[in-house]
Amino acid sequence: MTWTLITIPASHYCDKARWALDRAGIAYREDGHMPILHWPAARRQRGTRTVPILVHDQGVATDSTDILRLIDAQLPAAQRLFPDEPVLVARVAEWEERFDRQLGPAARRVVYFHLLAHSALAVEVVGTGTPRAERLLFRALFPVLAGMMRRGMNITPKKAAESRAKLQALFTDVGAELADGRPYLCGDRLTAADVTFAALASPVLLPDDHPVLQTPWARVPAALQAEVEAFRQTPAGQFGLRLYREDRQRQAVTAQRA
Numbered sequence: 001m002t003w004t005l006i007t008i009p010a011s012h013y014c015d016k017a018r019w020a021l022d023r024a025g026i027a028y029r030e031d032g033h034m035p036i037l038h039w040p041a042a043r044r045q046r047g048t049r050t051v052p053i054l055v056h057d058q059g060v061a062t063d064s065t066d067i068l069r070l071i072d073a074q075l076p077a078a079q080r081l082f083p084d085e086p087v088l089v090a091r092v093a094e095w096e097e098r099f100d101r102q103l104g105p106a107a108r109r110v111v112y113f114h115l116l117a118h119s120a121l122a123v124e125v126v127g128t129g130t131p132r133a134e135r136l137l138f139r140a141l142f143p144v145l146a147g148m149m150r151r152g153m154n155i156t157p158k159k160a161a162e163s164r165a166k167l168q169a170l171f172t173d174v175g176a177e178l179a180d181g182r183p184y185l186c187g188d189r190l191t192a193a194d195v196t197f198a199a200l201a202s203p204v205l206l207p208d209d210h211p212v213l214q215t216p217w218a219r220v221p222a223a224l225q226a227e228v229e230a231f232r233q234t235p236a237g238q239f240g241l242r243l244y245r246e247d248r249q250r251q252a253v254t255a256q257r258a
């Protein structure tokens with residue numbers, strides 16, 4: 001059975017899961033949906049509403065961390081994203097958890113704060129790799145759906161500013177960890193801490209090597225450009241971009257599905 005990854009393709013938690021699948025060389029099909037319109041596909045799997053969801057041989061994994069751990073179980077120990085060396089276990093898990101809880105929601109709020117102000121661009125960006133019918137419906141219902149997204153993710157100027165400050169603090173901590181010249185957050189090999197950092201920071205870094213976020217720079221709204229440029233210039237931002245360039249085995253998601 002071919003595995004299926006149910007996604008909102010532009011979602012950063014989804015690229016975290018996709019990254020692990022691509023890296024492990026696992027064949028899978030992606031079932032991408034527009035935000036909110038993904039609920040029926042998600043609910044069919046154990047009643048959850050967040051993506052990514054991985055439908056695999058033995059069942060369903062409904063959280064990006066569970067997906068990484070499940071993929072790890074298919075790999076030889078030396079290639080796992082969660083190493084089992086005692087000194088690393090807790091550190092990798094701590095960073096990963098912190099990025100999941102703080103970086104993911106903050107980066108998403110900052111980017112949607114800018115993007116939802118540009119309806120055509122928003123539909124184009126989040127519509128990559130989704131069915132045409134969903135894109136058309138989303139476009140028609142944009143004011144309602146964008147309003148639901150703003151309420152659901154608490155997207156206000158004040159909250160976006162708080163999230164920006166949280167991102168700056170996280171980027172400072174990541175930069176400090178890397179200041180001794182280590183190539184990866186937990187030493188000399190790529191772990192779940194690095195993949196989670198790069199994937200969840202990608203909305204505010206817009207890496208060239210991202211498989212979905214491929215909007216030409218000139219079309220990125222000026223306010224978001226300024227935001228991205230500031231994050232890109234930091235040591236943590238440079239680190240995230242390097243991980244996409246050197247460690248993200250890219251498998252492009254079809255630009256627009258039929």
Ligand SMILES: N[C@@H](CCC(=O)N[C@@H](CS)C(=O)NCC(=O)O)C(=O)O
Pocket residue numbers: 008011012013014036049050051052062063064065100108
């Ligand atoms: N803890 C989850 C978080 C995933 C998540 O927040 N996914 C967002 C997309 S970025 C989502 O599905 N939101 C839809 C909703 O809440 O309706 C994970 O790591 O997989």
